[in-house]
Amino acid sequence: MLNVQKVRKDFPILKTGVIYLDSTASSLTPEPVLDKMLEFYHEYRANVERGVHHLSQKASEEYECAHAKVAHFINAKSDSEIIMTRNTTEGINTIANGLDWKRGDKIVTSLVEHHSNFVVWLRVKNRHHMDLEAVRPSEPAEQGIISLNDFEKAVDDKTKLVAITHVSNLLGTIMPVKEITKIAHEHGAYVVIDGAQSVPHMKVDVQEIGCDFLAFSGHKMCAPTGASALFIREDLMKEIEPLCIGGGTIADAGVDYYKLEENSSRFEAGTPAIAESIGLGAAADYLQNLGMENIRNHENKLTRQMHEELQELPEIELYGPEPKDKIGIAAFNVGNLNPHDVALTLDVSANIMVRSGHHCALPLMKNVIRKPGCVRASAYFYNTKSEIDKLVSAVREISATMT
Ligand SMILES: Cc1ncc(COP(=O)(O)O)c(C=O)c1O
Incomplete structure (x- = not known):
């Protein structure tokens, strides 16, 4: 208890x-998480994955450890499935802008979504001349409960992606994401789950759900602002074109070519939010200890x-x-x-x-x-x-x- x-x-x-x-908007941050961030500034303030000196080595170790803690928190298979982002919105935009869309592809979502998991898909639909169907909650609709039958009717073989929130930020309604994922996969569609309101409040297990992508916000689960995470199933890493490329994302480059890393580093361009990400790892530990x-x-x-x-x-x-x-x-x-x-x-x-x-x-x-x-x-x-x-x-x- x-x-x-x-x-x-x-x-x-x-x-x-x-x-x-108002923790649904952003949660408070406990002392152990604040202490862990201060430890970075007091003891090993340096850039990560860029130096052989011992401060950089220690910072890199702590930064990588934060990935592992987040992976463990959502039961990802490995820490290489975790990408540090600024927020849920960035995670969802990474998938929306990174997939290879074709005219006529279809996206299925719901009317219960936060804008970050709705307008992002509307833009994809408009840009690539696709279809989008937003499943309406069943009556009484103000409860926000989505019927699996309605989802089954909306998802067809043209559906390339299903984007669904795990928990409604307005109504609190918990969605049957495991069952929705099963329906989507039967039609060969990818599944993006918006976990902004579930990951802070309940045990979320990506392997049990079976989803392909899960985005969530550190600042809603006791971590500082500016550090969040995106789970991408390991075998899908190479299918997503990163939002930003540059330092940290490159396996090789010459005057007229570049090759991106094939692992999660391809998504973490430039110097990351190091202290905040280490804070996110500490927040995952804090919640797990409770x-x-x-x-x-x-x-x-x-x-x-x-x-x-x-x-x-x-x-x-x-x-x-x-x-x-x-x-x-x-x-x-x-x-x-x-x-x-x-x-x-x-x-x-x-x-x-x-x-x-x-x-x-x-x-x-x-x-x-x-x-x-x-x-x-x-x-x-x-x-x-x-x-x-x-x-x-x-x-x-x-x-x-x-x-
Ligand atoms: C369900 C849901 N999705 C997405 C977001 C966006 O989160 P962020 O502001 O961290 O990008 C929120 C924020 O309230 C949310 O509640």
């Missing part, structure tokens, strides 16, 4: 008394509490599925209030941080929720029952006084 009070001591920001319910099962169990309790208590309030419209089908997100509106006003009031009156707006999910917002925006409170393992009590009571107050 998670000792939440002990865990909270690792997060300096929580000592200020703030109630942080136990992903313990994290999930604790979050499940908070999810149920948030969902059930907010649902009871007058004037509240709550979106998303039942707690058992989602991670710790409550997306809601309070009467006709502007969601930004609600979020600002929660900050000013109760020191509670939540996100408001369209949550970079406009296709879902416009076509399913049919509102310009909503409020999203999101819990992580460092949140407590009493913080959710305070959220519910502050929302009750807003509903009573402002609607």
Whole structure:
């Protein structure tokens, strides 16, 4: 079981008394991760994979070790399947721009996606004169649950790629990615999974899912900003043309030719975010030490509490599925209030941080929720029952006084 009070001591920001319910946007960073990054600057500050001197050797060793820790965290077969990126968006764009598309190819995605796993594919469709089908959630659509039957109907032999989020950033809905991957592979299509909201909150095992690509964000799983990862199945490395090439990506070059590395280094052009990537490795260790099962169990309790208590309030419209089908997100509106006003009031009156707006999910917002925006409170393992009590009571107050 998670000792939440002990865990909270690792997060300096929580000592200020703030109630942080915006981890879906970006999580807080614990001291052990900050210490690990500082260790790089204090003890072996040098470039990686470029020097024979001992500082560079040590930095390279730690940087490579971070790849191995991330690989272990998602059960990749080897650390050479992990590419350090800035964020999930960069990971998805790497695949979208790196595959060899043909006119008439088809992409299947869903209406539940974050823009980073939606507009990227729209651009590919437009550039290469392809088809794109976005599967709509089944009714009641505001739960964001995708039926496998609908996916089966959308994926055909022209489908080159299926791009699906593992967890909706707006509704929290968990998608059946293993089953979707199976359907896609039966038609010879690649599968890209947007793991931005799953990898921080549950055990994600790329071998069990069977996906070809998985992108996720370090900054949503206790790592610093600027360090994230893209998993590419080892046998597919050579099929993807890197977004950037240059230093670090080259096996050989002459005046009129170059040959890219065939392993993951072909994707890491230029000096990487070294301290941040080492921090990502430390974050993977930190979460693993807490136990992903313990994290999930604790979050499940908070999810149920948030969902059930907010649902009871007058004037509240709550979106998303039942707690058992989602991670710790409550997306809601309070009467006709502007969601930004609600979020600002929660900050000013109760020191509670939540996100408001369209949550970079406009296709879902416009076509399913049919509102310009909503409020999203999101819990992580460092949140407590009493913080959710305070959220519910502050929302009750807003509903009573402002609607
Ligand atoms: C589901 C999902 N996909 C992609 C992203 C984009 O992540 P990043 O900003 O790290 O690129 C987010 C960010 O909120 C997200 O929630």
